[in-house]
Amino acid sequence: MKTAKKKIIIADIAALKKNFAYNGLNTVCQSAKCPNIGECYKNKTATFLILGKNCTRACAFCGVDKFTPEPLDADEPKRVARAIKDLGLSYSVITSVTRDDLPDGGAEHFARTITEIKNSIPNVKIEVLVPDFKGEQSSLNIVLAAKPDVFSHNLETVAPLYNMARKGADYKRSLDVLKYAKRKGFKVKTGIMTGLGETLSQIxxxxxxxxxxxxxxxxxxxxxxxxxxxxxxxxxYSPKEFEEIEKYALKINIPKIVCGRYVRSSYLAEKHYNS
Structure with missing residues (x-):
């Protein structure tokens, strides 16, 4: 029975990959070599990676390719919407590589993707995980005007490690991006990694x-x-240390904290949104 169930799961994962390949889409699950890819694909969920698969920055922790970025694919927003509809998703996460080569950082492409999804599947919830757009409020306004249900941007690590881990990024700028979206009335989300050399007090x-x-x-x-x-x-980090981090966040009344070894910003996103 276990063998039969495993075969069904493998078949489901293969079908999902086939859907992405058919629609010519990238997922951060594959591009960033996420450890949760099997579980997420089994549950028919994925984080769509738009604006190509080559990043203009070279964050030292990230598995996404760092090559010359591809030209914008004007049809990509429609294909993302079609894939979400075909898969019957009720919640979708849209992220991208960083595109410092584009005047708006890809903000308009994000907005078009959100709009295409809403027009195609009105009841679907949309979470966007965006780059920092170099802190440009005009780009942020373009994305926010499309009204995603969750606005997410990852801080990734503590401020003292930015020069080592996130060259081209700035801790205060990323924090300001999150603050701006919150002031505009959006549900806001961020994620960090442990184990890069930070201290518990820095976390x-x-x-x-x-x-x-x-x-x-x-x-x-x-x-x-x-x-x-x-x-x-x-x-x-040990389970006890993750528990200590979670307790501190709860103590100062962070509304929702998800903490653990394999936790990623988009992992079980729908569940965390609903809770």
């Missing part, structure tokens, strides 16, 4: 910043190096 300081920014959902997961070429794991 607590970040959680304080999250609280002061009014962020609704915080995810905390263990960094796992995608390949040997990426930053090494400095520390493996």
């Amino acid at each position: 607590f300081n970040l959680i304080d910043d999250v609280k002061n920014a009014g962020i609704d959902i915080l995810t905390v997961g263990q960094y796992l190096a995608p390949t040997k070429k990426h930053l090494p794991v400095v520390k493996e």
Whole structure:
């Protein structure tokens, strides 16, 4: 019976991959080598990666390719919507590579994707996980005007490690992006990784910043190096340490904290939204 069930799951995963390939779509699940890919595909969920699969930045922790970015695919928003409709999803997560080469950072493409999904499947909930758009409020306004249900941007790590892990990014700028979306009345989400060399007190300081920014959902997961070429794991956090982080977040009244080794910002996103 277990063997039969496993075969069904494998078949479901293969069918999902076939759907993405048919629609010419990328997923962050595959591009970033996410450890939860099997579970998410089994549950017919995925995080769509738009604006191509090549990033203009070279974050030292990330498994996404860093090559010359592809030209914008004007038909991509429609294909994303079609894939979501075909899969019967009630909740979709849309993210992208960083496109510093584009004047608006890809904001209009995000907005078109949101609009296409809403027009095709009016009841679906949409979460966008956006880059920082270099902090440009005009780009943020374009995305927010399309009215996603959740606006997400990951802080990724503590401020002192940005120069090492997130060259081209800025901690304060990322925090300001989140604050801006919150001031505009949106449900806001961010995520970080542990194990890059930060201290527990630095994580607590970040959680304080999250609280002061009014962020609704915080995810905390263990960094796992995608390949040997990426930053090494400095520390493996224990379940007890994740529990300590969660307790601190709850103590200062973070509305929703999701904490654990395999937690990622888009992992079980629908469940966290509903709760």
